[in-house]
Amino acid sequence: xxxxxxxxxxxxxxxxxxxxxxxxxxxxxxxxxxxxxxxxxxxxxxxxxxxxxxxxxxxxxxxxxxxxxxxxxxxxxxxxxxxxxxxxxxxxxxxxxxxxxxxxxxxxxxxxxxxxxxxxxxxxxxxxxxxxxxxxxxxxxxxxxxxxxxxxxxxxxxxxxxxxxxxxxxxxxxxxxxxxxxxxxxxxxxxxxxxxxxxxxxxxxxxxxxxxxxxxxxxxxxxxxxxxxxxxxxxxxxxxxxxxxxxxxxxxxxxxxxxxxxxxxxxxxxxxxxxxxxxxxxxxxxxxxxxxxxxxxxxxxxxxxxxxxxxxxxxxxxxxxxxxxxxxxxxxxxxxxxxxxxxxxxxxxxxxxxxxxxxxxxxxxxxxxxxxxxxxxxxxxxxxxxxxxxxxxxxxxxxxxxxxxxxxxxxxxxxxxxxxxxxxxxx
Amino acid sequence: xxxxxxxxxxxxxxxxxxxxxxxxxxxxxxxxxxxxxxxxxxxxxxxxxxxxxxxxxxxxxxxxxxxxxxxxxxxxxxxxxxxxxxxxxxxxxxxxxxxxxxxxxxxxxxxxxxxxxxxxxxxxxxxxxxxxxxxxxxxxxxxxxxxxxxxxxxxxxxxxxxxxxxxxxxxxxxxxxxxxxxxxxxxxxxxxxxxxxxxxxxxxxxxxxxxxxxxxxxxxxxxxxxxxxxxxxxxxxxxxxxxxxxxxxxxxxxxxxxxxxxxxxxxxxxxxxxxxxxxxxxxxxxxxxxxxxxxxxxxxxxxxxxxxxxxxxxxxxxxxxxxxxxxxxxxxxxxxxxxxxxxxxxxxxxxxxxxxxxxxxxxxxxxxxxxxxx
Numbered sequence: 001x002x003x004x005x006x007x008x009x010x011x012x013x014x015x016x017x018x019x020x021x022x023x024x025x026x027x028x029x030x031x032x033x034x035x036x037x038x039x040x041x042x043x044x045x046x047x048x049x050x051x052x053x054x055x056x057x058x059x060x061x062x063x064x065x066x067x068x069x070x071x072x073x074x075x076x077x078x079x080x081x082x083x084x085x086x087x088x089x090x091x092x093x094x095x096x097x098x099x100x101x102x103x104x105x106x107x108x109x110x111x112x113x114x115x116x117x118x119x120x121x122x123x124x125x126x127x128x129x130x131x132x133x134x135x136x137x138x139x140x141x142x143x144x145x146x147x148x149x150x151x152x153x154x155x156x157x158x159x160x161x162x163x164x165x166x167x168x169x170x171x172x173x174x175x176x177x178x179x180x181x182x183x184x185x186x187x188x189x190x191x192x193x194x195x196x197x198x199x200x201x202x203x204x205x206x207x208x209x210x211x212x213x214x215x216x217x218x219x220x221x222x223x224x225x226x227x228x229x230x231x232x233x234x235x236x237x238x239x240x241x242x243x244x245x246x247x248x249x250x251x252x253x254x255x256x257x258x259x260x261x262x263x264x265x266x267x268x269x270x271x272x273x274x275x276x277x278x279x280x281x282x283x284x285x286x287x288x289x290x291x292x293x294x295x296x297x298x299x300x301x302x303x304x305x306x307x308x309x310x311x312x313x314x315x316x317x318x319x320x321x322x323x324x325x326x327x328x329x330x331x332x333x334x335x336x337x338x339x340x341x342x343x344x345x346x347x348x349x350x351x352x353x354x355x356x357x358x359x360x361x362x363x364x365x366x367x368x369x370x371x372x373x374x375x376x377x378x379x380x381x382x383x384x385x386x387x388x389x390x391x392x393x394x395x396x397x398x399x400x401x402x403x404x405x406x407x408x409x410x411x412x413x414x415x416x417x418x419x420x421x422x423x424x425x426x427x
Numbered sequence: 428x429x430x431x432x433x434x435x436x437x438x439x440x441x442x443x444x445x446x447x448x449x450x451x452x453x454x455x456x457x458x459x460x461x462x463x464x465x466x467x468x469x470x471x472x473x474x475x476x477x478x479x480x481x482x483x484x485x486x487x488x489x490x491x492x493x494x495x496x497x498x499x500x501x502x503x504x505x506x507x508x509x510x511x512x513x514x515x516x517x518x519x520x521x522x523x524x525x526x527x528x529x530x531x532x533x534x535x536x537x538x539x540x541x542x543x544x545x546x547x548x549x550x551x552x553x554x555x556x557x558x559x560x561x562x563x564x565x566x567x568x569x570x571x572x573x574x575x576x577x578x579x580x581x582x583x584x585x586x587x588x589x590x591x592x593x594x595x596x597x598x599x600x601x602x603x604x605x606x607x608x609x610x611x612x613x614x615x616x617x618x619x620x621x622x623x624x625x626x627x628x629x630x631x632x633x634x635x636x637x638x639x640x641x642x643x644x645x646x647x648x649x650x651x652x653x654x655x656x657x658x659x660x661x662x663x664x665x666x667x668x669x670x671x672x673x674x675x676x677x678x679x680x681x682x683x684x685x686x687x688x689x690x691x692x693x694x695x696x697x698x699x700x701x702x703x704x705x706x707x708x709x710x711x712x713x714x715x716x717x718x719x720x721x722x723x724x725x726x727x728x729x730x731x732x733x734x735x736x737x738x739x740x741x742x743x744x745x746x747x748x749x750x751x752x753x754x755x756x757x758x759x760x761x762x763x764x765x766x767x768x769x770x771x772x773x774x775x776x777x778x779x780x781x782x783x784x785x786x787x788x789x790x791x792x793x794x795x796x797x798x799x800x801x
Binding site for chain 1: 577679
């Protein structure tokens with residue numbers, strides 16, 4: 001039946017290199033390119049997930065073309081972790097978040113580059129500006145990843161979303177010099193899964209075949225199924241999404257809890273989340289891995305202060321305040337400890353963030369050796385609710401005024417221009 | 428040890444001491460009350476290591492001795508014995524059980540060694556003064572609603588008691604705040620209290636002390652050091668640790684120049700707040716006050732339930748400053764107005780600044796309230 005229809009109505013196909021309608025050919029009749037995307041719903045699908053390929057590493061390779069053919073790892077110090085690895089390094093098994101010594105054992109000839117976040121943020125901003133030209137319904141998911149709803153943009157772009165996206169991808173490569181992968185689907189879930197399917201430089205389209213395609217995949221593919229849920233499912237002999245697709249709502253509830261029925265719908269490739277450009281991030285954080293394990297409380301506190309400052313800066317940048325503080329510690333044995341403290345009122349002041357995290361640290365600094373410390377703001381509150389006058393804290397108003405002055409100077413001269421005296425010891 | 432005492436006398440003392448005992452205890456002996464007969468005095472003692480209450484009980488006859496028995500059980504038994512009963516306590520010493528008889532009722536209770544009972548030392552209490560029970564009650568009642576329960580700022584978990592100067596008049600002041608509201612009450616400085624250090628009396632101590640004050644009309648002897656405070660009211664002595672912390676410089680947050688004055692009858696106002704706030708079950712939603720010349724409009728709304736509004740006109744409110752809109756959490760408002768007898772005086776600056784609330788007839792209490800955005 002499908003074959004019969006395909007003969008009657010040709011499956012739409014586009015050449016990624018020249019936008020030509022490739023018809024049924026495997027090479028483009030116009031430019032001879034072999035990168036043809038072909039899908040029955042190519043002209044209709046409008047939800048796109050765009051994800052940069054090895055973002056930090058790509059930016060570094062762009063700026064140092066001599067490294068193009070070398071394995072590149074972005075990360076800090078011998079004791080650091082891999083922040084990003086290029087695809088050549090990944091062939092040797094290097095993965096992000098891997099400790100650097102493991103990565104270098106796997107790929108000894110890798111070039112290690114210290115991350116330059118200011119640069120990545122600048123590139124990400126350029127990228128986002130290009131995305132914003134595609135549609136205002138743009139929801140950033142991380143620095144190098146976003147989901148877009150291109151419904152109703154055909155008139156604007158003079159063609160279906162697929163065509164606009166193909167042009168976007170070429171433009172990013174030409175103007176910014178990094179590559180992206182695109183997933184195009186009926187909903188956010190499938191767009192995300194599609195984007196991850198043929199990285200790098202991928203362009204994957206999934207339409208009505210979503211459920212059939214997911215059926216053979218392991219349950220862990222689904223966002224929301226973690227190790228614990230996977231284990232519970234396995235206990236019932238469920239390892240593939242196809243088995244999850246047929247679960248009764250009641251069984252899903254029993255196995256997976258409250259979210260069970262929703263997860264079953266997702267296993268079928270259904271997802272009704274809208275792309276929401278105003279959706280706020282849930283937490284904002286800053287962390288650092290030490291060059292040598294630290295056990296002393298004073299040492300840990302010294303590392304904590306610059307992080308509190310960084311977090312405060314990020315909060316300001318995103319227009320958020322912290323309603324709670326999370327302290328994150330990783331022991332030398334890689335055990336993760338997170339400790340949470342709700343704040344009396346939302347804040348954006350580094351001093352208040354630091355004080356809360358320090359209290360949490362007090363209980364943890366018991367002689368244990370730590371390799372990483374981090375601080376996060378969670379839950380977040382609107383900036384307008386931050387640091388309201390507090391009858392029990394008469395000094396707060398002065399701190400707010402000082403921080404506002406610092407922010408203004410930093411806005412003009414950069415982050416390093418001014419800081420608190422406390423931060424000098426940590427340099 | 429052999430004791431005979433009236434049920435009523437024993438019950439009253441047990442009620443006081445057992446209330447200090449924590450209901451869930453990890454240290455078994457802290458669930459016990461120490462019963463001690465010595466030098467023709469019968470005393471009951473209970474402690475949670477932070478507070479100790481000792482009460483002297485009139486006994487009809489006794490021989491010396493001591494033991495500790497479960498406070499809650501003992502209290503329950505005595506409470507259920509008939510009124511007017513004479514109770515006999517019998518303890519042979521050591522591990523022997525404590526026998527209790529009243530008429531034809533008899534029971535035995537397991538005891539724990541008296542030597543294990545923690546004694547809370549008061550140390551040297553170098554500052555001593557006397558306060559009428561009435562004043563002490565007021566110092567507590569007018570401020571304790573504002574005590575913070577937030578553990579991170581532990582120094583707010585009590586009432587700050589200190590000597591101060593109020594426009595040239597020496598006073599003894601109690602202050603409590605949770606950051607949203609502040610309550611300050613003062614009485615004439617008692618003799619001997621002029622040099623006391625500022626101390627933070629923990630919430631539980633305040634609660635226990637307040638219970639004791641219900642039955643006293645006499646003077647209360649207060650003694651304190653930097654770390655301990657002791658109250659002696661009649662036969663009861665309550666000794667407590669103090670919160671080791673620095674209370675904020677609260678004077679800096681009390682506005683001095685709020686010049687927009689609203690006067691309104693207490694009952695009119697708090698009834699209206701209650702009716703308007705009933706629209707929303709959510710406690711944190713604000714009640715909005717829109718004030719113009721001799722007109723106060725209270726309103727509240729809830730996205731799920733609807734909106735409510737009530738007007739108080741010139742017969743009931745006095746205001747002749749520029750119009751103002753300001754919002755407060757309903758419960759914070761009523762907590763404060765509950766302290767006021769007849770007429771409330773609000774002093775505003777603007778819709779975003781702290782507001783001063785006082786009893787129009789009595790300046791000894793002062794409240795500061797942070798507005799909410801509306």
